[in-house]
Every structure is written in C-alpha cells, then in structure tokens.
Amino acid sequence: MTTLFQELGLNDSLVEALKKENITIPTEIQTKTIPLALENRDIIGQSQTGSGKTLAYLLPIFQRIAEEKREMQSIILAPTHELVMQIDNEIKLLSKNSGKAVTSTTIIGEVNVKRQIEKLKEKPHIIVGSPGRILELIKNRKIAAHTIKTIVIDEGDRLLDENNLSVIKDVIKTTLRDRQLMVFSATINETTFKIAKSLMKEPELVKIEENLQVNPNIKHLYITAEQRDKIEVLRKLLAAEKPKKAIVFLNKGEEIELTTLKLQYHQIKVYGIYGSAPKEERKKALEAFRNGNIQILVASDLAARGLDVKDVTHIINLDLPLDSKEYIHRVGRTGRANMSGTAISIVTVKELNQIKKFEKDLKIQIELKELHKGSLVDTYTGSSSNIKRHNSKPSSSRPSKKSFIKSKEKVSKK
Numbered sequence: 001m002t003t004l005f006q007e008l009g010l011n012d013s014l015v016e017a018l019k020k021e022n023i024t025i026p027t028e029i030q031t032k033t034i035p036l037a038l039e040n041r042d043i044i045g046q047s048q049t050g051s052g053k054t055l056a057y058l059l060p061i062f063q064r065i066a067e068e069k070r071e072m073q074s075i076i077l078a079p080t081h082e083l084v085m086q087i088d089n090e091i092k093l094l095s096k097n098s099g100k101a102v103t104s105t106t107i108i109g110e111v112n113v114k115r116q117i118e119k120l121k122e123k124p125h126i127i128v129g130s131p132g133r134i135l136e137l138i139k140n141r142k143i144a145a146h147t148i149k150t151i152v153i154d155e156g157d158r159l160l161d162e163n164n165l166s167v168i169k170d171v172i173k174t175t176l177r178d179r180q181l182m183v184f185s186a187t188i189n190e191t192t193f194k195i196a197k198s199l200m201k202e203p204e205l206v207k208i209e210e211n212l213q214v215n216p217n218i219k220h221l222y223i224t225a226e227q228r229d230k231i232e233v234l235r236k237l238l239a240a241e242k243p244k245k246a247i248v249f250l251n252k253g254e255e256i257e258l259t260t261l262k263l264q265y266h267q268i269k270v271y272g273i274y275g276s277a278p279k280e281e282r283k284k285a286l287e288a289f290r291n292g293n294i295q296i297l298v299a300s301d302l303a304a305r306g307l308d309v310k311d312v313t314h315i316i317n318l319d320l321p322l323d324s325k326e327y328i329h330r331v332g333r334t335g336r337a338n339m340s341g342t343a344i345s346i347v348t349v350k351e352l353n354q355i356k357k358f359e360k361d362l363k364i365q366i367e368l369k370e371l372h373k374g375s376l377v378d379t380y381t382g383s384s385s386n387i388k389r390h391n392s393k394p395s396s397s398r399p400s401k402k403s404f405i406k407s408k409e410k411v412s413k414k
Helices: 012-020 028-038 053-064 081-098 113-120 131-139 165-173 190-198 227-241 253-265 279-291 324-331 349-362 401-413
Strands: 043-046 074-077 104-107 126-129 150-154 180-185 204-207 218-224 246-250 270-272 296-300 314-317 341-347 367-372 375-378
Touching: 012 053, 012 081, 028 043, 028 053, 028 180, 028 204, 043 053, 043 190, 053 081, 053 150, 053 180, 074 131, 074 165, 081 104, 081 126, 081 279, 104 113, 104 131, 113 131, 126 131, 131 165, 150 165, 218 349, 227 246, 227 253, 227 314, 227 341, 227 367, 227 375, 246 253, 253 270, 253 296, 270 279, 279 296, 314 324, 324 341, 324 349, 341 349
Parallel strands: 043 180, 043 204, 074 126, 074 150, 104 126, 150 180, 218 341, 218 367, 246 296, 246 314, 270 296, 314 341
Antiparallel strands: 367 375
C-alpha cells in the first residue's frame, strides 16, 4: 500500500509545494522519519545516496517553524560548501513553492565574515553551514543559540569523525537541552552510531537497507581504450554525445585538476571539484553547472558526495568505481524524475572483468560501443562476457607541456 505525504502529518501547503516539483510519493526514509521528527524526537537516519534524506528533515523543520517569529530556529551542519549551497537551494525552493515565509542563510568558512554577519542581522529562521564558522559566530554572539529548536548533522559519518567531533559538541552545548538533534548519513558505522547516540536523548534509529536496484531509465555503455589515451577518448566522447549536463568521475582527487585543464585546453566548458580550488570559485562553477552554462563537471566520489543536480544526462566513469554499490551511487545521479540517462565507462582491457562483475551483481547489461567518425556506434554484439579483447587507439592530439602551462595560467587568471 502506497503512503502519501498527507498521511505523514504534513500540512497541505507543503504537500502542494512537493507536487510542484512532481514529488507525490515519499521515499522510505521520509515515510519513517517525518512522523518522528514532527514529534520532536531525536533521530539517527541512514539511507543511501539519492534516497531523499534532505527532504526527510527539511519538511518537518518547515512545518514546525514559527514563521511569525523573527528569530533563528534551526541549524543544519554540513561538511562541504557544495552540500551547504544545495541544502539552502532546497530551502528556498520549498519556501517559494509552499508560500511559507521561511528564511535561510548560508554560513561557511573562507568567506567574508562581515557579509555573513549582515545576513544574520535579518534573523533567518534556518542557518545552513560549516561547523567551525557557525561556532565562531555563536561565540561572537552573532547567532542566537538559545532560540535554536533543531540541529541537523548532515553526512554524520564525516562530521562526527575525530577531526570534527569537538566542534560539533561545542555547537550542540551552546543550545538548550530540549532542542531536537537529527543525524543523517548514507553510511553510519558502529563508532559513528555510538557517538551520535551519546549526544542525544533516547534517539530513534531509522536504517534503510540499501537496495542494489538500478534505475531502468539508465542506459549502460562502455568503450575501451589504453590507459594513456583515456582523456583523449573522453574528449572525443564528449564531442560525439554533446551531453546537456555530464559528471565525469575519477577515483583520485589529485587527477581532477589535470583532467579539467586538458579538457579546458580544447575549449570544453568544464569545471573540476578539487580540494585546492577556492570556495567562491567552486560556488560560481556549481551554479553555472546547475543553470547550464557549464556542461561538464569533473569530480571524485568524495568531492561529489551529497551533490544533487537536476537534468544530468550523462555519467562518465573515466576511472571505474571500486565496487557495484559505488557504481549505483554514481549512475543514480542521472535518469531522475522519470527522465532517461546514460552511463558510459571508459575502460582498459584489464578492467573488463570489473564490467562483468557489475553486470552480474546488478543484473544489467553494459553494452560495448566504439567511437567512429565522431559518433558512438555499435561494435561487437552482446555484453562484456562475449568480449575477448578490444583496443581503441585514438589518434593523439595531446597538447605539449609548454602549451599546457600556458593554458593553466590562462585558466587561473579568469
């Protein structure tokens, strides 16, 4: 029997707001957590990426906020700038679509603090940000912690680790004892669970077992290449497919900048999410990706974690994910809201066994294709299990090292 949002105790304005985004049926994490959150219960919630955790805590927060009060009522803590901006975008969209006068602001480190203090003077209902800067502003009495009714820790496995735990505890200590605390994450190990539980009062554990089911709207393809030719094959693939929005995945964060520069050298509108990039630059790039001014985003699994962008048409694995679960997490970023999507992996002959494993574990067929005269075309028929060996050796048009340095300097000046 299908559950509806009305049955979870949400008011009509929020239900109508969801309908405007074609969201009518709650996910499992939403079904199990929303009623508990509305009762002011402390919650530890675990469910896989893309399962709707953000709305699972935002909807109850919206319903319980006293709009008429000009005071700060909720704090949402997140580990990355990208996730902070994404959550804030969801809040503003929900506010617009519901007609509820709920306000929010973002508070992150390495950004002009004076501008953030000015925004805080407006007493936003919800503050979304990084723990360190939020604690700093609480201590400086710019955030009124005594009026906070709810604290959410998003991606709890990262924020409750040894590097962040002391700051998180200090933020929580500044609020009143009867405030609500919710922790959400895609993965919560035993250590993280014990830490979260120690911060709460009689918490409810909501754990959704991960479902290795692949979205049927996604087409799975792969092409073969020598390792040294992968980036050149990627460039030709992008020219052939002309994706509206694509995310290119690599396993090593240090290779993201180099890959991005090589693509930018060929005048491709691309941006890489890597640690050394300034936060303001990353913010602008992600906005450009969301609105379509940048077509390609290059990222690692860690950098893209929590990133949810609509209308992604292609997922491209320049490096194969380490396991079948991660393959689902990656490709699940396309084919959303009943739209179709394409996942393409660029693999060496040695990596064909991994393709076979994904097919077997996920009960899908990953079709072999090849680039021919500027198009992605059929090659051998059947799945990877029928392929013995296939090499793709594209003609090399790699830029010289000297040209590359000039290109990097040109990019950095922009």
